[in-house]
Amino acid sequence: MSKNISYKDAAEFFRTHDNYYILIHQNPDGDAVGSGFGLCFALRLLGKKANVMCSDPIPEKYSYILKDYEPQKFNHKTTVSTDLPDVKLLGKGLSGYSDFIELALDHHKSNTGFADLTVQDPAASSACEVLYEILSEGEIPISKETALCIYTGIATDTGCFKYECTTPRCHIIAAKLIEQYMLPIGRINRILFDIKSTEKMKFEQKVISEMQVLLDGKCAVITINHSDMEKCGVTEQDTEGVASLPMQVQGIEVGVTLREKEENRYKVSMRSAEIVDCSEICRRFGGGGHTRAAGCIIEGDADQVRMKILAAVAPILGIDLWLA
Amino acid sequence: MSKNISYKDAAEFFRTHDNYYILIHQNPDGDAVGSGFGLCFALRLLGKKANVMCSDPIPEKYSYILKDYEPQKFNHKTTVSTDLPDVKLLGKGLSGYSDFIELALDHHKSNTGFADLTVQDPAASSACEVLYEILSEGEIPISKETALCIYTGIATDTGCFKYECTTPRCHIIAAKLIEQYMLPIGRINRILFDIKSTEKMKFEQKVISEMQVLLDGKCAVITINHSDMEKCGVTEQDTEGVASLPMQVQGIEVGVTLREKEENRYKVSMRSAEIVDCSEICRRFGGGGHTRAAGCIIEGDADQVRMKILAAVAPILGIDLWLA
Numbered sequence: 135m136s137k138n139i140s141y142k143d144a145a146e147f148f149r150t151h152d153n154y155y156i157l158i159h160q161n162p163d164g165d166a167v168g169s170g171f172g173l174c175f176a177l178r179l180l181g182k183k184a185n186v187m188c189s190d191p192i193p194e195k196y197s198y199i200l201k202d203y204e205p206q207k208f209n210h211k212t213t214v215s216t217d218l219p220d221v222k223l224l225g226k227g228l229s230g231y232s233d234f235i236e237l238a239l240d241h242h243k244s245n246t247g248f249a250d251l252t253v254q255d256p257a258a259s260s261a262c263e264v265l266y267e268i269l270s271e272g273e274i275p276i277s278k279e280t281a282l283c284i285y286t287g288i289a290t291d292t293g294c295f296k297y298e299c300t301t302p303r304c305h306i307i308a309a310k311l312i313e314q315y316m317l318p319i320g321r322i323n324r325i326l327f328d329i330k331s332t333e334k335m336k337f338e339q340k341v342i343s344e345m346q347v348l349l350d351g352k353c354a355v356i357t358i359n360h361s362d363m364e365k366c367g368v369t370e371q372d373t374e375g376v377a378s379l380p381m382q383v384q385g386i387e388v389g390v391t392l393r394e395k396e397e398n399r400y401k402v403s404m405r406s407a408e409i410v411d412c413s414e415i416c417r418r419f420g421g422g423g424h425t426r427a428a429g430c431i432i433e434g435d436a437d438q439v440r441m442k443i444l445a446a447v448a449p450i451l452g453i454d455l456w457l458a
Numbered sequence: 459m460s461k462n463i464s465y466k467d468a469a470e471f472f473r474t475h476d477n478y479y480i481l482i483h484q485n486p487d488g489d490a491v492g493s494g495f496g497l498c499f500a501l502r503l504l505g506k507k508a509n510v511m512c513s514d515p516i517p518e519k520y521s522y523i524l525k526d527y528e529p530q531k532f533n534h535k536t537t538v539s540t541d542l543p544d545v546k547l548l549g550k551g552l553s554g555y556s557d558f559i560e561l562a563l564d565h566h567k568s569n570t571g572f573a574d575l576t577v578q579d580p581a582a583s584s585a586c587e588v589l590y591e592i593l594s595e596g597e598i599p600i601s602k603e604t605a606l607c608i609y610t611g612i613a614t615d616t617g618c619f620k621y622e623c624t625t626p627r628c629h630i631i632a633a634k635l636i637e638q639y640m641l642p643i644g645r646i647n648r649i650l651f652d653i654k655s656t657e658k659m660k661f662e663q664k665v666i667s668e669m670q671v672l673l674d675g676k677c678a679v680i681t682i683n684h685s686d687m688e689k690c691g692v693t694e695q696d697t698e699g700v701a702s703l704p705m706q707v708q709g710i711e712v713g714v715t716l717r718e719k720e721e722n723r724y725k726v727s728m729r730s731a732e733i734v735d736c737s738e739i740c741r742r743f744g745g746g747g748h749t750r751a752a753g754c755i756i757e758g759d760a761d762q763v764r765m766k767i768l769a770a771v772a773p774i775l776g777i778d779l780w781l782a
Contacts, residue, residue, distance in 0.1 A: 293618075293647075294617075294618055294619055294620045295618055295619040295629075295632070296618045296643075296644075296647040296651060296652075297644055297647070298642075298643065298644025298645075299644075300636075300643060300644075301636070302632075302633035302634070302636050302637040303633075305619075305629040305630070305632045305633035305636070306629070306630065306633045308619070308626075308629045309626035309627075309629035309630045309633070310626070312624075312625070312626050312629070313626040318622075319620075319622065319624060320620075320621055320622025320623075320624075320731075320732070320750070321622075321731070321732060323620040323621070324705070324731060327620060328620075328702075328705055328706050329705075329706060329707070329708050329710075330706050330707070330708065331708050332707065332708070335666055335706065335707070336667075339663045339666060339667060342659055342663060343660075343663060378652075381648070381652055381653075382652050382653060382654050382659065383653070383654070383656065383659070384653050384654065384655050384656070386653075407644075407645075407648060408644070408645060426644070
């Protein structure tokens with residue numbers, strides 16, 4: 135059983151330990167990168183040794199965060215994680231650390247409690263919001279680099295302050311960070327949300343043109359196979375953000391994106407507008423996440439996986455799958 | 459010559475006048491609708507009579523704002539405008555009021571000073587931000603309807619807090635409005651930024667696939683003719699937001715969208731990333747706007763209009779148009 139601790143206790147933990155490995159989840163997004171490196175920069179400013187560990191390379195788009203980052207050499211003593219709901223998501227490269235995580239900093243309500251200590255706020259938009267609160271309440275200094283990281287995570291997980299999970303607190307933290315550190319948010323947000331390679335633009339066009347609208351127009355489904363990605367010349371990374379595309383269709387309550395992982399194995403990303411609890415449905419398939427955005431892995435071919443998800447969603451929408 | 463007045467003076471004006479026509483620009487966007495109706499609801503709450511006037515119908519997407527709005531019958535006495543930089547933009551239906559506008563509430567630095575009194579802040583993200591300051595400083599009550607309007611305008615003009623023009627003040631106002639009025643921002647932002655008709659989605663795909671990337675990859679140009687719109691079954695309204703598409707291409711500094719108004723007459727929308735002052739270029743062609751987003755009308759066929767814009771942009775990017 136993991137012990138839940140307060141922001142102040144977490145700050146105390148960071149002050150009294152040293153030689154950190156900070157683990158983040160595979161296929162890292164802006165909140166994983168932001169919370170991992172944001173914590174790392176804050177620890178280094180405290181005079182600690184710290185490195186961020188990820189089983190995948192950090193995507194090129196976050197190079198503005200890694201600009202001045204170099205891994206340090208030291209004898210590893212303390213293992214913590216940020217934005218990690220489940221040790222399964224560490225990936226193969228880091229799975230050896232699964233049983234030795236002393237402190238988990240998270241915002242997922244589905245956090246499995248794998249760490250000795252957990253500092254968690256399911257009401258927080260992002261792990262970066264939790265990090266901000268720890269540093270503020272614990273009076274740990276925030277440098278411009280850390281501020282940039284925290285903004286990145288909050289912006290990523292709120293869809294740039296667009297989603298329902300955007301609280302007044304998100305806006306207040308953003309206001310403070312922009313004001314104090316003169317963050318170049320126009321440039322950062324273009325990198326995070328707008329700029330795409332020509333290949334990615336063409337890939338998204340293809341995905342939209344092949345999207346299926348089902349369940350009386352309330353559910354849109356995108357299916358991405360390896361062969362589609364090869365044809366368009368895009369990588370796994372380029373498919374980031376695709377999961378929000380089904381939600382653009384008028385009248386849609388649930389958007390589902392199926393990504394082929396291996397033969398007969400799909401990663402399912404689910405989004406909802408106002409009614410469906412995605413986290414609850416994905417948990418039934420061994421996954422997790424948030425109310426409006428969650429994911430899971432389902433075995434089967436694309437048709438089978440799609441049917442499993444539709445069968446779970448239809449009754450919540452009050453639709454008889456066999457009549458729809 | 460128009461006289462610039464303070465927020466407090468503007469609040470005093472609103473308290474001491476009555477029977478308002480509030481004029482907004484043709485082809486109204488979220489900030490025009492938000493500032494016009496936001497002011498209207500606030501005036502009505504003060505016990506005043508007020509109607510919003512626009513020469514175009516208010517787009518369907520803003521129906522959450524107009525839900526409880528009914529035009530009132532009264533003898534018109536006072537004419538004000540919101541979010542209107544130039545009386546040319548009133549459109550034919552309202553051009554008769556051009557010389558009789560007593561107070562202009564605006565945030566465009568290109569405001570031509572057409573009103574007797576102008577309350578203006580070029581540092582404000584939106585007319586709605588100016589409206590919020592007037593109501594707050596003047597202690598004029600803000601109802602939930604007005605709060606919804608103000609949020610709509612700020613969100614619209616900052617690209618949902620994404621663009622460079624997003625200041626700490628924008629975030630602080632958003633935080634206060636969400637907190638005090640429990641605004642359903644998830645739903646509103648989906649309406650404002652995400653949801654599209656199938657026709658619009660297909661139209662955007664077509665536009666992206668035909669986009670030209672010019673000037674050493676630094677300028678992307680979209681050209682929209684009436685025939686393209688007819689083919690896809692989209693209206694003028696559906697082309698809203700298209701101007702941001704060229705900015706998605708990696709490496710782009712300037713995005714240009716040409717929309718055919720009549721034969722040999724194009725509306726040019728210009729966006730920039732970090733260097734080019736769009737407002738300055740558009741003013742050369744008799745238009746105006748903001749540093750990162752501006753517009754103008756240019757006569758000629760699509761090729762001629764494109765060349766005029768490229769010739770203006772190329773030297774700023776340090777590119778020789780004839781070698782590029």
